[in-house]
Amino acid sequence: MSMTETPEGPRKTVYIETYGCQMNVSDSELMYGSLAAHGYTPVEAPDGADVILVNTCAIRENAETRVIGRLGELKRFMKADTIVGVTGCMAQRLGPRLLDQAKHVSLVVGPDGYRSLPQLLDGARSGERFSATDFDLEEHYEDVVARRFEGVKAWIPVQRGCNYRCTYCIVPYTRGAERSRKLDDVVRETHDVVAQGLSEIVLLGQTVNSYNDGTHDFADLLRAVAAVDGIRRVRYTSPHPNDFSDRVIAAMAEVPEVCEHVHLPMQSGSTSMLKRMLRRYSREDYLASVERLRNAIPGLALTTDIIVGFPGETDAEFEDTLSLCREVRFNDAFMFKFSMREGTPAERMPAEWTVPDAVVTERFDRLLATVRGISRENNMTRLGARVEVLVEKVARDGTLLQARSRDFKTVMVPAESAKIGDYLTVELTGTTGATFTGTPVRDRAPLPMASPMASPMVSTTA
Numbered sequence: 001m002s003m004t005e006t007p008e009g010p011r012k013t014v015y016i017e018t019y020g021c022q023m024n025v026s027d028s029e030l031m032y033g034s035l036a037a038h039g040y041t042p043v044e045a046p047d048g049a050d051v052i053l054v055n056t057c058a059i060r061e062n063a064e065t066r067v068i069g070r071l072g073e074l075k076r077f078m079k080a081d082t083i084v085g086v087t088g089c090m091a092q093r094l095g096p097r098l099l100d101q102a103k104h105v106s107l108v109v110g111p112d113g114y115r116s117l118p119q120l121l122d123g124a125r126s127g128e129r130f131s132a133t134d135f136d137l138e139e140h141y142e143d144v145v146a147r148r149f150e151g152v153k154a155w156i157p158v159q160r161g162c163n164y165r166c167t168y169c170i171v172p173y174t175r176g177a178e179r180s181r182k183l184d185d186v187v188r189e190t191h192d193v194v195a196q197g198l199s200e201i202v203l204l205g206q207t208v209n210s211y212n213d214g215t216h217d218f219a220d221l222l223r224a225v226a227a228v229d230g231i232r233r234v235r236y237t238s239p240h241p242n243d244f245s246d247r248v249i250a251a252m253a254e255v256p257e258v259c260e261h262v263h264l265p266m267q268s269g270s271t272s273m274l275k276r277m278l279r280r281y282s283r284e285d286y287l288a289s290v291e292r293l294r295n296a297i298p299g300l301a302l303t304t305d306i307i308v309g310f311p312g313e314t315d316a317e318f319e320d321t322l323s324l325c326r327e328v329r330f331n332d333a334f335m336f337k338f339s340m341r342e343g344t345p346a347e348r349m350p351a352e353w354t355v356p357d358a359v360v361t362e363r364f365d366r367l368l369a370t371v372r373g374i375s376r377e378n379n380m381t382r383l384g385a386r387v388e389v390l391v392e393k394v395a396r397d398g399t400l401l402q403a404r405s406r407d408f409k410t411v412m413v414p415a416e417s418a419k420i421g422d423y424l425t426v427e428l429t430g431t432t433g434a435t436f437t438g439t440p441v442r443d444r445a446p447l448p449m450a451s452p453m454a455s456p457m458v459s460t461t462a
């Protein structure tokens, strides 16, 4: 009997294509794990797969437009009995509407419904079509063993859902209310990933630093996972600026495994705009959070998210965003043009507040130039520094290796100097402005474990 045979016949194959954030990447790993436990074999391409799942994002309209296009394209990979399902945030948002829109889709399953996937797939095989979008506030998939394909770091979900109500954001509606996993469960999973040969973890949650399992807060969690033998780097994403308690900042400062990088979504630098966005902090509050973090953690790198063109954005408000970028001097930023999402509070704002496309584009370009300029200047000052990097993968050009510093810089290193999963000390010898080249300065640091396989099976297109 071959690897893909069972007593009942050949194992069915499943391909999952992932869009959106790390939470979706992590959910895809859970779905692969759950389906593998039910007799499915993960495959790396949709061609001829028995099951094709598209794990979707709903955060901006263009994320959804891409998925609709991709669903059409996937038809050509389908055999007569292939089942196509849509999962994730867009599935949750559109539910049965997706079944009407795409006749070759048999299943639509939201983020809390993945437990029933094997049964739903059986039903689909007998010709049924389902939409499963109930929230389940108890659901953490504790009994599912994630199938990880990322080579050197593990995404570990610690919290699902979101209790904030930022007026632009669809996430509270697609992922429901906030709930935290038990600390012991997260620690158990951390032991498991070390046993798989990984030494870096990234704790995931929509507002991850508000983590609270009823007994433990995020500070306890950081300390507990960092204490697991074999863990060398701990990261987390994304925190909310209001949830940095003194305890959390102290844990970051005191625990050596916690990396010196915070992705701190700012969204806007204008207090009046932040109010309309219901971010619950002012420009000054945001700056105060930055200062507390920087005072506690030497060498801290900060990255952020910024939205341009939210309803009612005036020139002065936009200038405040530019000036806050100059003041904070972010290492990098993800910048987005505002996209109106159905059902969010922003939809009920007066139509005359809509910022014209041409204005949004002009502002976006100015913001991009500002952020990139600051990032380049920051990076130039780092040349000559010695940093520890973890080699993550073969770089896109196919000849260099791509590595990452503790403060989240991308560093290209020569292929012969290391292998994937190695930690190296390098001198930063060059920069494109955005990424660095590094030259190893001494022998490889010893690895806590043998280096793991590197075959990214989950395609991410955030």
Ligand code: 5AD
Binding pocket: 059, 060, 168, 169, 170, 265, 267, 305, 306, 307, 336, 337, 338, 339, 340, 341
């Ligand atoms: N339009 C544009 N960007 C958005 N984001 C969230 N909702 C929207 C929207 N409707 C951005 C925010 C968030 C990031 C993940 O996506 O900046 O932090």
Ligand code: SF4
Binding pocket: 019, 020, 021, 022, 023, 024, 056, 057, 058, 059, 088, 089, 170, 171, 174, 175
């Ligand atoms: Fe992730 Fe938000 Fe997109 Fe859902 S809508 S996949 S939570 S970014």
